[in-house]
Amino acid sequence: MGVVEVPRPKPAPARMRPRDVMRVGAVGLRTRPLRAFLSALGIAIGIAAMVGVVGLSSSSGAELDRQLSALGTNLLTISSGTTLMGEAAQMPVDAEVMIERIGPVQAASSIGKVADAKVYRSERIPKAQTGGLNAYAARLDLPATVGATLRSGRWLNAATERYPAAVIGAAAARRLGIGPVGEDTQIVVGGVRFAVVGVLEPVALADELDSGVLVGWPVAEERLGFDGHPTVLYTRAEEARLESVRQVLAGTANPQAPNEVDVSRPSDALAAKQATNEAFANLLLGVGAVALLVGGVGVANTMVISVLERRAEIGLRRSLGATRGQIRTQFLAESLLLSALGGLGGILLGTAVTTGYALYSGWPSVVPAWATLGGLAATLAIGAVAGLYPAVRASRLSPTEALATP
Known part of the structure; x- marks a missing residue:
């Protein structure tokens, strides 16, 4: 087998x-x-x-x-618009006081453009070379309201706002060739010599200040022919009630013509x-x-x-x-x-x-x-x-x- x-x-x-x-x-x-x-x-x-x-x-x-966290997102800006005829409108002189009466408003400040005050480094600069700089009358509480800080020098106070003293924006300092301010740093505003006492850092929520020259409200009225009408109002309000405040700002700032006032939120631009x-x-x-x-x-x-x-x-x-x-x-x-x-x-x-x-x-x-x-x-x-x-x-x-x- x-x-x-x-x-x-x-x-x-x-x-x-x-x-x-x-x-x-x-x-x-x-x-x-x-x-x-x-x-x-x-x-x-x-x-x-x-x-x-x-x-x-x-x-x-x-x-x-x-x-945004440092500057806050609760800033509202009220600026003068135009009339129905296309002309520049004016806000009332007491617009800032009226806005401060709104309950949720925490702070308010303003600037007023001095229309006929041209800015020069000295009297020898040709009149046509304005450099696109604007002169503004400013309230003392402006930096705290808009979150502005100083690069050098100091801000206006109760004494200097009555005399020819100015704080200039970052872009204005660059165009005028001004670095750190000294005791003899001067500019010409509206034909009047002003001592530069401070230079601002760029202001994120109010970039119009960067190319501006800021002087005290009283000296602007006395020496530069300022009419006292605010051009831009800055308002801080409670975050939770910001939209409610925004809806009544135009009517409060200019009750006679609320359509001639523009209200914006600068932080929206950053967003x-x-x-x-x-x-x-x-x-x-x-x-x-x-x-x-x-x-x-x-x-x-x-x-x-x-x-x-x-x-x-x-x-x-x-x-x-x-x-x-x-x-x-x-x-x-x-x-x-x-x-x-x-x-x-x-x-x-x-x-x-x-x-x-x-x-x-x-x-x-x-x-x-x-x-x-x-x-x-x-x-x-x-x-x-x-x-x-x-x-x-x-x-x-x-x-x-x-x-x-x-």
């Missing part, structure tokens, strides 16, 4: 542990470092662009939020600026996405060439028992490693650029966590897509075909 041989089952291929996958996936990176670096660089540039754009936009937004920055950031973010896509194409190109150059290695591994799945895993892991290196480098580069520029500009440095995590996830997705076709192509090579390739 013959012996029947039972065929032995083929042993299952050894499973690759994660450490082994990482090791074989890094072979191509170690053997071709320059090519790997250049491919990773394409990914890094795209990620750095995305992180940098998001970071700079967020840092700029944080700075605007900081400014609009922030929205504009965000829209611009979205545009640049699209540019970063294009750069990231180009980097992904570079990774795919590198992986395809790697498969062509390593056909002998693939054939040897297949003949030694490696399965198609293991070959596919090897090249897919190599593509993911390449993309991950580029992504991490791009995140570090983008964060460094954001931090450096924010410190240089005096902004808080803000890099949202979603930007870094999203950038890393995008690189891994790009790496997976870019390496999928080369990995499948490598796994389909038969051992004999691969080893026979010169």
